[in-house]
Amino acid sequence: xxxxxxxxxxxxxxxxxxxxxxxxxxxxxxxxxxxxxxxxxxxxxxxxxxxxxxxxxxxxxxxxxxxxxxxxxxxxxxxxxxxxxxxxxxxxxxxxxxxxxxxxxxxxxxxxxxxxxxxxxxxxxxxxxxxxxxxxxxxxxxxxxxxxxxxxxxxxxxxxxxxxxxxxxxxxxxxxxxxxxxxxxxxxxxxxxxxxxxxxxxxxxxxxxxxxxxxxxxxxxxxxxxxxxxxxxxxxxxxxxxxxxxxxxxxxxxxxxxxxxxxxxxxxxxxxxxxxxxxxxxxxxxxxxxxxxxxxxxxxxxxxxxxxxxxxxxxxxxxxxxxxxxxxxxxxxxxxxxxxxxxxxxxxxxxxxxxxxxxxx
Numbered sequence: 001x002x003x004x005x006x007x008x009x010x011x012x013x014x015x016x017x018x019x020x021x022x023x024x025x026x027x028x029x030x031x032x033x034x035x036x037x038x039x040x041x042x043x044x045x046x047x048x049x050x051x052x053x054x055x056x057x058x059x060x061x062x063x064x065x066x067x068x069x070x071x072x073x074x075x076x077x078x079x080x081x082x083x084x085x086x087x088x089x090x091x092x093x094x095x096x097x098x099x100x101x102x103x104x105x106x107x108x109x110x111x112x113x114x115x116x117x118x119x120x121x122x123x124x125x126x127x128x129x130x131x132x133x134x135x136x137x138x139x140x141x142x143x144x145x146x147x148x149x150x151x152x153x154x155x156x157x158x159x160x161x162x163x164x165x166x167x168x169x170x171x172x173x174x175x176x177x178x179x180x181x182x183x184x185x186x187x188x189x190x191x192x193x194x195x196x197x198x199x200x201x202x203x204x205x206x207x208x209x210x211x212x213x214x215x216x217x218x219x220x221x222x223x224x225x226x227x228x229x230x231x232x233x234x235x236x237x238x239x240x241x242x243x244x245x246x247x248x249x250x251x252x253x254x255x256x257x258x259x260x261x262x263x264x265x266x267x268x269x270x271x272x273x274x275x276x277x278x279x280x281x282x283x284x285x286x287x288x289x290x291x292x293x294x295x296x297x298x299x300x301x302x303x304x305x306x307x308x309x310x311x312x313x314x315x316x317x318x319x320x321x322x323x324x325x326x327x328x329x330x331x332x333x334x335x336x337x338x339x340x341x342x343x344x345x346x347x348x349x350x351x352x353x354x355x356x357x358x359x360x361x
Contacts, residue, residue, distance in 0.1 A: 028075065028079070031060060031061075031064045032064060032068065033079045033082070033083065034061065034064070035061060035064040035065045035068055036068075036071055036075075036076065036079045037079065037080070037083050038050070038061065038065070039065060040076070040080070051128075052128065098117055102114055102117060103131070103132070103135075106135075128199070129196075129199035129200050129202070129203035130159050130199040132203050132206070133156070133159070133199060133202055133203060133206075134159070134160060134161065134164070136206070138164075138167065138168065138171065140206075141156070141160070141164075141168055142168060142171050142172065144156060144202060144205075145157075145168065145172065145176075145180070146172075146176070148202075150179050150180055150183045151183055151186075152198055152202075153180045153183070154180050154183035154184045154186070154187055155187060155190065155195055155198050156198075156202070157169070157180060157184055158184055158187055159195070159199070169181070217251075218248070219248060219251035219252050219254070219255050220255050222248075222252045222255070223252050223253075223254075223255025223256045223257075224255070226238070226252065226256055227256055227257060227258065227337060227341070228334065228338075230327075230330050230334075231258075231293070231330055234256070234258070238252065238253065257337060257340065257341065257351070258333070258337060259286065259290070259295055259298055259333035259334075259336060259337055260295055260297075260298055261298075262298040262301055262302065262336075262340075263297055263298055263301040264352065265351045265352045266301075266340070266349075266351070266352070267350075267352065268301075268304075268305040269305075270349055271301075271302055271305035271306060272305070272306060272307070273343075273348070273349070274336075274339065274340060274343065274349070275302070275306060275310075277339045277342070277343060278335065278336050278339045279335070282332045282335045282336070283332070283336065284314075284317055284318070284321055285321075285324050285328055285329060285332035286329060286332035286333045286335070286336050287299050287302065287303075287314060287318055288317075288318045288321040288323075288324065288329075289323075289324050289326070289328070289329030289332070289333075290329075290333075292323075292326075292329070293326065293329055293330070293333075295333070303315065
């Protein structure tokens with residue numbers, strides 16, 4: 001139903017009042033037409049989400065319906081025909097207001113931009129704050145319940161869909177869940193304004209939460225950077241981190257994957273698949289220079305887990321390969337690691353979790 005129908009009170013040329021008090025075509029307002037359509041839909045058993053309308057429009061609709069009495073069949077047919085024509089003429093509709101637009105674009109615009117626009121527009125803007133809260137993930141809902149009073153948690157639980165509320169209760173400690181369950185029984189007399197204020201308060205708290213500038217943690221970002229760095233640079237940076245923050249250095253080491261980590265992080269059965277994603281010439285340079293660079297173990301691991309014929313051919317090629325410069329060997333090893341990372345990101349390879357500090361050379 002178009003909200004303009006509630007806002008416009010100019011008379012329509014299709015309705016007038018007859019001598020018997022019935023409404024007939026001549027002076028029917030847009031608001032009255034809307035009331036007729038709503039009344040008809042309710043009579044037909046339609047589920048109309050009138051609560052999604054702004055409160056003032058809900059009040060106007062209620063007052064209009066209270067002022068009306070009988071509508072004859074000719075008027076009803078005229079109103080329905082006009083209403084149908086207006087619906088068919090609509091090509092595209094927008095949510096209306098910044099809040100609705102942000103809800104429609106959720107996940108499609110930057111988090112920082114969305115947070116800034118919500119703050120600039122105000123928490124309420126338009127729409128139902130409870131709808132935003134219902135869309136929160138389970139972890140966020142659980143955090144709200146654990147931080148708020150039992151009474152607020154009971155209201156929140158009552159506003160959620162039944163399956164979501166049941167799942168949320170199951171995530172809570174038993175004593176807390178029982179207190180909240182009992183508090184729900186005490187919400188019968190709570191006023192709608194109080195529920196609305198609670199919703200606004202909870203929505204405001206979500207808006208005030210800081211949106212991190214980076215999606216990943218510092219250790220992950222440093223690990224990705226050092227993964228692409230040369231071995232001397234990586235070793236130097238890790239040594240510096242050891243001196244300034246050993247905990248961070250340990251986390252960065254876990255985030256780093258280098259040629260040296262291949263035996264501890266790659267399953268033997270995945271080696272043949274990995275080799276199909278690495279250029280043969282690049283692999284030969286990395287394998288031929290591995291022992292001199294101090295990486296004999298990963299070289300042997302790769303040789304042991306490829307087919308016997310390929311391993312024999314690789315050993316022969318290694319023995320005949322000219323000596324490469326250290327920088328070339330380092331670049332070739334980095335290319336092998338890059339292929340592993342690409343396979344991991346695409347889901348073609350699962351690395352073994354590393355619980356302790358591994359080699360990072």
